[in-house]
Amino acid sequence: MSHEFTHDVFLRPGSLDLALTRLRTRSVRLWLAVVSGVLLAFTHNASGAGSDGLSANAALADHLARLQPKIPKGFTVALQPPFVVIGDESPERVRLRATNTVKWTVEKLKQDYFPRDPPEIIDIWLFRDETSYTRHASLLFNDTPTTPFGYYSAAHHALIMNISTGGGTLVHEIVHPFMRANFPPCPAWFNEGLASLYEHSSEKNGHIRGLTNWRLAGLQEAIRDGKTISFQRLTATSDGDFYGGTRSNNYSQHYAQARYLCYYLQEQGLLVRFYREFAANAKVDPTGCHTLKRVLGVDDLTAFQRKWETFVLGLRFP
Numbered sequence: 001m002s003h004e005f006t007h008d009v010f011l012r013p014g015s016l017d018l019a020l021t022r023l024r025t026r027s028v029r030l031w032l033a034v035v036s037g038v039l040l041a042f043t044h045n046a047s048g049a050g051s052d053g054l055s056a057n058a059a060l061a062d063h064l065a066r067l068q069p070k071i072p073k074g075f076t077v078a079l080q081p082p083f084v085v086i087g088d089e090s091p092e093r094v095r096l097r098a099t100n101t102v103k104w105t106v107e108k109l110k111q112d113y114f115p116r117d118p119p120e121i122i123d124i125w126l127f128r129d130e131t132s133y134t135r136h137a138s139l140l141f142n143d144t145p146t147t148p149f150g151y152y153s154a155a156h157h158a159l160i161m162n163i164s165t166g167g168g169t170l171v172h173e174i175v176h177p178f179m180r181a182n183f184p185p186c187p188a189w190f191n192e193g194l195a196s197l198y199e200h201s202s203e204k205n206g207h208i209r210g211l212t213n214w215r216l217a218g219l220q221e222a223i224r225d226g227k228t229i230s231f232q233r234l235t236a237t238s239d240g241d242f243y244g245g246t247r248s249n250n251y252s253q254h255y256a257q258a259r260y261l262c263y264y265l266q267e268q269g270l271l272v273r274f275y276r277e278f279a280a281n282a283k284v285d286p287t288g289c290h291t292l293k294r295v296l297g298v299d300d301l302t303a304f305q306r307k308w309e310t311f312v313l314g315l316r317f318p
């Protein structure tokens with residue numbers, strides 16, 4: 001991904017990266033004192049951090065103390081609250097992932113969507129290749145990954161990534177804890193639609209912008225074959241059905257359809273408004289279907305869908 005960055009010296013907690021190999025020669029107590037000191041500086045400079053800053057620091061220091069013994073030799077740790085980034089690429093590379101991907105994504109998502117941080121501290125494990133990913137998922141989490149890219153382990157509050165497959169999945173997964181913290185009843189269709197939108201993203205006018213990606217070809221094929229489902233149905237899909245249900249064929253198509261509905265809204269300048277109105281009205285419109293109609297300014301979603309399908313067929317990737 002190519003991003004433009006503004007470098008604000010006060011908001012660079014990512015520079016607080018710690019090569020654990022070096023740290024092993026020092027006491028954990030000293031390490032935590034240093035970490036807490038820098039975190040305090042961070043908290044005082046970061047926007048939105050108030051009196052909760054001290055307890056947040058204590059929680060992070062406590063988290064790091066418990067995490068430290070688990071970190072294998074040769075890994076680099078970079079703090080990017082509310083995330084801790086841990087990786088076995090070069091220290092420079094891990095640092096860049098923490099700032100160029102994690103920090104950038106968090107800032108951009110918070111700017112448009114998510115005022116609240118996730119309540120939990122989340123570890124982002126970035127394994128440098130498939131061997132390291134598979135091996136450490138087993139060693140550290142007793143998991144056998146079912147995806148080559150990466151996944152979120154709710155039990156461990158950890159994103160476990162094979163970062164050699166690219167940063168897109170990482171950006172996708174960062175959306176979910178923020179959605180949980182800000183819009184807990186958000187149904188899967190929109191949660192995954194928005195997360196998928198930013199799998200391939202860049203910056204435009206200072207805001208995050210989703211780009212077309214690999215999910216397009218399958219969706220265009222489904223449109224040509226008349227196999228898309230109505231938006232009425234998509235928005236009413238239960239989380240279980242969205243994630244596959246009994247017909248796992250639909251799984252990736254649901255993602256693609258939800259993603260390119262979000263993409264359409266984005267291109268019309270309506271996506272942020274849709275999110276905010278959906279979240280605000282979820283009690284009366286839990287599926288988002290009515291909010292979608294209102295934001296689009298349409299009465300007839302079927303007619304809108306024809307227009308959307310023509311729009312999608314006109315998109316290109318790569």
Ligand SMILES: [Zn+2]
Pocket residue numbers: 172173176191192195
């Ligand atoms: Zn997801």
